[in-house]
Amino acid sequence: MIDVPTLVEQAREGRPRAVARLISLVENAAPQLREVMAALAPHTGRAYTVGLTGSPGVGKSTSTSALVTAYRRLGKRVAVLAVDPSSPFSGGALLGDRVRMQDHATDPDVFIRSMATRGHLGGLSWAAPQALRVLDAAGCDVILVETVGVGQSEVEVAAQADTTVVLLAPGMGDGIQAAKAGILEIGDVFVVNKADRDGADATARELGHMLGLGESREPGDWRPPILKTVAARGEGVDEVVEALEKHRAWLEAGGELTLRRRRRAAEEIEAIALASLRSRIGDLRGDRHLDALAERVAAGQLDPYGAADALVAGLTDGGS
Helix, strand or coil: CCCHHHHHHHHHCCCHHHHHHHHHHHHCCCCCHHHHHHHHHHHCCCCEEEEEEECCCCCHHHHHHHHHHHHHHCCCCEEEEEEECCCCCCCCCCCHHHHHHHHHCCCCCEEEEEEECCCCCCCHHHHHHHHHHHHHHCCCCEEEEEECCCCHHHHHHHCCCCEEEEEECCCCCHHHHHHHHCCCCCCCEEEECCCCCCCHHHHHHHHHHHHHHCCCCCCCCCCCCEEECEHHHCECHHHHHHHHHHHHHHHHHHCHHHHHHHHHHHHHHHHHHHHHHHHHHHCCCCCHHHHHHHHHHHCCCCCHHHHHHHHHHHHHCCCC
16 A cells, blocks of 8 residues: 555655655556645646757767766756656666766765656656656756657657757767757757767757758747767866756746746646546447447448547546
8 A cells, every 4th residue: 555645755855765656656657646646736846857868879878977967066956867768568668878877876866767658648748747747846956857769759858848958979960860850949958979079060060050041030039059068078068057057047037938837737638638538448448339339330320530529429428
């Protein structure tokens, strides 16, 4: 039996085991999740969420670890949520090179968690916001959300962040890949990591050119900076933190932070509602009403849209 009030109170005190248990409840879509979220809601809204995304090999984990170090020097409590779309077979999160985070493993003010989405309907939009809410309520000042997957999952994770950092590296054709994946549109800060390698300046110039092509900003709009780092040595990381703080100040000054968070809340509500509806529809397999509708569609007596409308009406009216 899970004592939710006690677990929530322990999480609010920052106890790592309680925080980990609550995130496990999120991952497993546990029956107590509604009670947990209701208890956490009044204690959220403080944390600043930074998404880190980029192709494999750009140094995401190293950059994340370096950012943790930089924020800890500023006295911030930091959480790292490494989100992996996960294998449909194992259902577990791939820890990968998260071992690089072990430098912070003994720091009580750093919480690190790899989380798998486990194929939930809505994917990251379903599970990640609730895990972020747990970390927010636990008193974290900064939450770094790192993607493990590529492509659409990167864009989804970035949508959960207040500020999105897009990482690139020289010699990997990252500029073109970023454009293909639609990442250029969601980046607030761009970082060319491994800047001690040949081609770093060329990568930064190419990125600047590509950003300029799609630029249609008004005076006062945020213009994403392009920074260079060598995260493995901590070089340039303080400048990234400075850019993140500038973006946060810009978001707060113009009310954009509130708008972004409202949009995320609306998407989260929609994802939960859709998951609930999908679950109820799944429960109708073999139901007489659904079978009758299917029979009429198969016989050409009813079109599938009309049948779907009848099915949804039955669900929303509380019928079968």
